[in-house]
Amino acid sequence: MIDVIIIGAGIAGIDTACNLHDAGYDVLVLEKEKSMGGNVQHWSTLFPSKRNAHEVISYYTEQVRKRGITMYLNTFVNSIKKQDDGSFEIHTSREVSFKCKSVIIATGYSLFNAQRKEEYGYGIYSHVLTSADLEKHWQKQSAEFVSPTQKPLNKVAFIHCVGSRDEKSGNHYCSKVCCVTAVKQAITLKQQSPHTQVFCFYMDLRMYGPGFEEMYREAQEKWGIQFIRGRLSEVAEHIDGSLQLKAEDTLSARPFKISVDMLVLMVGMESQKSTAMFAESCNITCASNRFIQPLDHHLQPNATNVEGLFTAGACIGPLSVFDTLNHSKSATLAVTSYLK
């Protein structure tokens, strides 16, 4: 019987697998996609240092290779069943099941589908992008960003909280990383295209991490990025192809209109669909945001209500890379003391 099965080969899953392997346990990683790395594979640079995200992925790829950790790609986990003897049976899309002593769920998150916010025009206007689209673009080509309409970018707006903090999207929670991502992307855009005027429409700026507030200040002082406190209410296209935005500039208490050449939606994080499937097959308690509920946020952040079943990374809620890796390290300790 395998000691630990890790579901998901994002950074959380890989990091835990490597650490458990080093502690002498027999691990198996199951990943639904054709490559490892999870969401971070698609990012260009990582806040706050703006290091290349690829460095992080290649570091972990090398760690997995070096240790000869067994990982099955293209393997979707359908369900987790707890057996009477306390062990687990994992069922997958490959029609093979695996037995193990304990499980780590490291299934992360999925991106909010911006088309659900119809009034923002994603999928309707080609120059409405998401933060993820922009990262993917920069990852493929570091050259200056060209608008899908091929027109010069005179004004660009970043919209915070798309699919987060929004009852209408069914997501009341904050996705934590999108404020600082907006600032990072706004600065990158300014670096490439200094003449573009850049605006961020925010409700609150959540600059909670190391270096975040400094980036915000750099955005204001060095790059002249304008922060407007108001939530976008709707977008319409002008005859000339520019996008008209409507919001309230709440600090001056007046409705605010602006035409921009490109709109970037800061999409939030949602719990993976598999999380709900696992919750059902194994009776795992989820929080009101649909992410997995840690047994005790302070004292047992990796344990769940099911004994022997642990979590690592953003499957417990939105986390940055830094916070994800801290959580995966504590997952290693939690599993080690369980298997002892």
Add this chain to the structure above:
Amino acid sequence: MKQFGFATSKSRTIEYEKINSALISYIVENEPSFSSCMSCGSCTATCSAANLTFFNIRRLNMQIRLGEFENIRQEIDKCMLCGKCLLVCPRGINTRNVIMLIKKGLVTFNLVE
């Protein structure tokens, strides 16, 4: 008393202890969602009355919290009860019901002349 050629203006400071909270309490009691407003301004941005006049439903909410009732009666009548604000509110507040409650409350608590 000797009259000078100017009058001292009323203090602009919000004196928390002096706030008249009758209306806000009445609204929150009957429409509890009202207390979750995070002042995002989506309601005002989408409101036709706000685009044409000084009417600003988000600011109205703030004024009620501060117990400032001058102008409210006059302002509130600019609302056409179209409900657009209700459709955009990210906190799911029934803003239209809030307006109805403001109208009722102003009369009930005798807050307008």
